[in-house]
Amino acid sequence: KCSNDIDCPYKGYLNHNKCWGYEYDCKWDRQYSTPACPGDHKGWADFGFVKQQLEEMKVFCEPLFPDDSSLECSEHLRFCQRSRLDTKWMFKRRRYRGYCDFYKDKLNEQADHISPLQSWGPEMRYFTKLTRRPMVEGDCDVIIEKPTFIMKIDAIVNM
Structure with missing residues (x-):
């Protein structure tokens, strides 16, 4: 949608090969950031919940x-x-x-x-x-x- 919208402020990011982590085709090494949370907070550090909801x-x-x-x-x-x-x-x-x-x-x-x-x-x-x-x-x-x-x-x- 952004590529077709002349007012889209994110055009400069369209050709970057990054993703958030909840997309179906998002590989771990392409994620925008790689979470690192020690201990009990490990499960809160990525988009796993979002991906599950979308599925x-x-x-x-x-x-x-x-x-x-x-x-x-x-x-x-x-x-x-x-x-x-x-x-x-x-x-x-x-x-x-x-x-x-x-x-x-x-x-x-x-x-x-x-x-x-x-x-x-x-x-x-x-x-x-x-x-x-x-x-x-x-x-x-x-x-x-x-x-x-x-x-x-x-x-x-x-x-």
């Missing part, structure tokens, strides 16, 4: 057309990637909705970890299917075009 991804909201919503998450909804979702930010509960083929039973099976810091289960179990296409119909107040991370607070040891 577990399942589709729960499948777009019908290119401009439609999508939602895919790892097991127990611990990590999710979504696009074109209608999101309502309310004080008591966030609401996510999308226009797609929604696999509600499949999502409910995975919404078994509902502690707020454990997964996206508390939010995604209320996901609903829209009857009209919000992007096409102009139903959105704000549209975020760039990739955006929505993160939850986690244990301080993971910061």
Whole structure:
């Protein structure tokens, strides 16, 4: 994507033969950095967790057309990637909705970890299917075009 984007600030890094470590084709010697952590902290030093989450991804909201919503998450909804979702930010509960083929039973099976810091289960179990296409119909107040991370607070040891 960066090579086709004239405003991408990372063009100077495109031809470097490096990777983060969670990519499928990333060899140990090509990683951006090689972690070295002694003792009990050894397992926290690489992207092994990210790679595992990506390998577990399942589709729960499948777009019908290119401009439609999508939602895919790892097991127990611990990590999710979504696009074109209608999101309502309310004080008591966030609401996510999308226009797609929604696999509600499949999502409910995975919404078994509902502690707020454990997964996206508390939010995604209320996901609903829209009857009209919000992007096409102009139903959105704000549209975020760039990739955006929505993160939850986690244990301080993971910061």
